[in-house]
Amino acid sequence: MKKNTSKIPFVHHIAIKLTILLMAAIHWQIAKSSPIFQSTRQTAFNRAQSLDNGISISWLEQTWNNDALQTDGLKATDLQLLKKLGFKSIRLPVAFQFYQSKGVPLEQVLTKIDDAWQLCRKYDFKLIIDYHYGDLNDKNYFKVTNDVIKTWTTIAEKYRNQAEDDIFFELYNEPLPMNADTWHDAAYNIATAIRKIDANRTFLLGASNYNSMYELTRSVRLADENVIYVFHFYEPFLFTHQGADWVGNQMATTGIPFPYNEAKFPQINPKAKGTPGEDNYNKYHLDGNEGSVLDKLQIVKKWSEKYGVPIICGEYGSYNKYAGADSRCRYVKAVRASLKQLNIPGILWDYNTNFSIFDGEPDIANLSDCMQDAIGYRNK
Secondary structure, X not given: OOOOHHHOOHHHHHHHHHHHHHHHXXXXXXXXXXXXXXXXXXXXXXXXXXXXXXXXXXXXXXXXXXXXXXOOOOOHHHHHHHHHHOOOEEEEEEOHHHHHHOOOOHHHHXXXXXXXXXXXXXXXXXXXXXXXXXXXXXXXXXXXXHHHHHHHHHHHHHHOOOOOOOEEEEOOOOOOOOOHHHHHHHHXXXXXXXXXXXXXXXXXXXXXXXXXXXXXXXXXXXXXXXXXXXXXXOOOHHHHOOOOHHHOHXXXXXXXXXXXXXXXXXXXXXXXXOOHHHHHHHOHHHHOOHHHHHHHHHHHHHHHHHHOOOEEEEEEOOOOXXXXXXXXXXXXXHHHHHHHHOOOOEEEOOOOOOOOOOOOOOOHHHOOHHHHHHOOOOOO
16 A cells, blocks of 8 residues: 655655765765776776785896896796795886897897796796886977887787786886976877777886876876876985985985984085085985885875876885995885885885895895895795
8 A cells, every 4th residue: 555655744854855865975975985996997906906016127228238138137046036035026127219229129129028028927927018218308209209109019019918917018117307298198199009909908107207206196197097107216315326326416425324313314425515415415304214205105195096096116225335234124114114004016126236135146145134024024
């Protein structure tokens, strides 16, 4: 029998309407805090998480090494060691443009990349192929973008039917400081060209000014759902690059501890005066600590939440020539802890060159107790 609703008191009508509005508000809050992404973007989120914990192996980016292509820069013993230490992904920077300028056939470079890929498959590592050391800028944008596209389309053809969950394309490492629109246009054109060949590959892409996280937070995402956005983290720069002569006099001051310790803080090197290094020196008492590391990473995390896109810390680490061993351990541990707290995957720079975590050749025997602790390794 149909209920006669005309006899429900007026106040009950109001109560029913308020209940409906309340339920709608609750539903909106749930949707806001737990957004449902398009399936492709969710795939990018899942794949980003699969890249944590990663490390760069940089032999194919060593433009100063004339024997790079004649050596096996990644061997089975390397992956056995890294697997034991808990790493899960390999970032492979490749100086494609350099080899092209030297007349080296791309196929010769790809042979080395494929050797690395076969080892990664054998030992269950993800592989990121990274286009390293390009000179794209506001003036040469048209030519260089086309050159990059030619390289990537060849790579895409080679790997189009292989392991979309396991091979990633990092489209261009550390774009130079340039007009943001120029870089966005270049990135869009590179991505679009590859998409015509490989519709489902996940790309890694950063902002200009050397994959600056600050530039990234001023950027807008590409109109592509399958992208992981990259930033590099070397904050505080005064610590991570102390004594790095390729950066110039601003890094002349050495002996910088992490975290900041007034009693152990050195006098500024006169060469650094009047450079950005002096400003960094003067504010290190504020920047040189674990809390500052977390605060800065939260900036880029908020950007990723704003756009609902996955991010990854594509490089972090410290130059090992001048920084104290204990300080380097504390720094690596602080960055990793902050990345974990914010659920941001991270890739360490690097395996066996001047940012290496080892004291000598890669071997557990050359991994200090404090660094074992920093990377979360426990010898059982």
